[in-house]
Amino acid sequence: MAQITKKTALTLEERGVSRKELLQKAQKTNNDEFYTRYEDVEKELSMYPKRIWKDKVVFCNCDAVDDDGRTSAFALYFLRKFEELGIKKLICTHYAGQVDLFNQGPRGYVFTKTGYRESKEFPQNYTGSFDDPLSLKILHEEADIVCTNPPFSRARDYWRILIESRKKFIIISNITNVKNQPYMSYFEGGKVWAGYNEVDWFLNPKRELTRAAGHWYTNFPIRNRPKHKLLKIMPLKNIPEKYKKYDDSKVLLVDNCHIPNDYKKPFAVSVRSILNGLLEKGYKLIEHKEYVPYMNGKRCFGRVLVRKVSK
């Protein structure tokens, strides 16, 4: 039988907070409130072999499990598929915020499902933050696979903690991380690569569709990446003129996922080529920062520099 322990919420009056104050705090904390749609979670996670979940502890460390329809799509997916995937344990931690909306101090919680037993605990002084000591203990000592869409505003810290933990993961983050300096060494070092899909739509707290540029990232092997076929790898001379240019520094820029296979020097590609799996095709990133080309003195969109790995 499901067993859920939860404290009752207080009224605004009891919390000593006015509606205006509440809204002001909500606005300040609103930027991270992009919720993942269930269909996006299902579309991505169904691409991985079922055996990866068998007897594993799945940790969703930015995810609510609530009775009032606010359960995160990640939690919902694993609750529904718990038996089918043979998951050993699901742990979801939920963030209350350092300055929480109701002035009650931190009230993060830990939801756990093991077999048919479900429980929710509110440990004293637990914030629910992914970097709270209790969350880190769960990450290091219990979790096998981490799966979530973490707050965009804390993405840099989140990635560092996750990657240093050496745990397996499937997460959503910004589509441009591939060209953002704090993340590039992870891609270059083979610690992370793109998952299968991008995520264009999220839900805001009013459950309205909101556009944002997300992508899945993982360190599980991607077998026969479907997007490899979008890469047009060919001799430089075969790349149509309109898709190859040289910038003011004489660096070759290739577009529309055209990739020269006989060019020895570094050249610039869009993030899209990396997301389509270019680094798995014998090319490597050669700088840990975005490359911003100029053509006739005019700034072009940012790319990354890659080079063919010589054999």
Ligand SMILES: C[S@@+](CC[C@H](N)C(=O)[O-])C[C@H]1O[C@@H](n2cnc3c(N)ncnc32)[C@H](O)[C@@H]1O
């Ligand atoms: C992008 S939303 C995604 C929520 C949920 N994982 C999903 O996929 O729908 C990120 C959530 O993380 C919460 N959050 C903000 N800071 C956090 C922190 N330090 N630790 C854990 N969660 C945090 C935000 O309040 C927000 O609800």
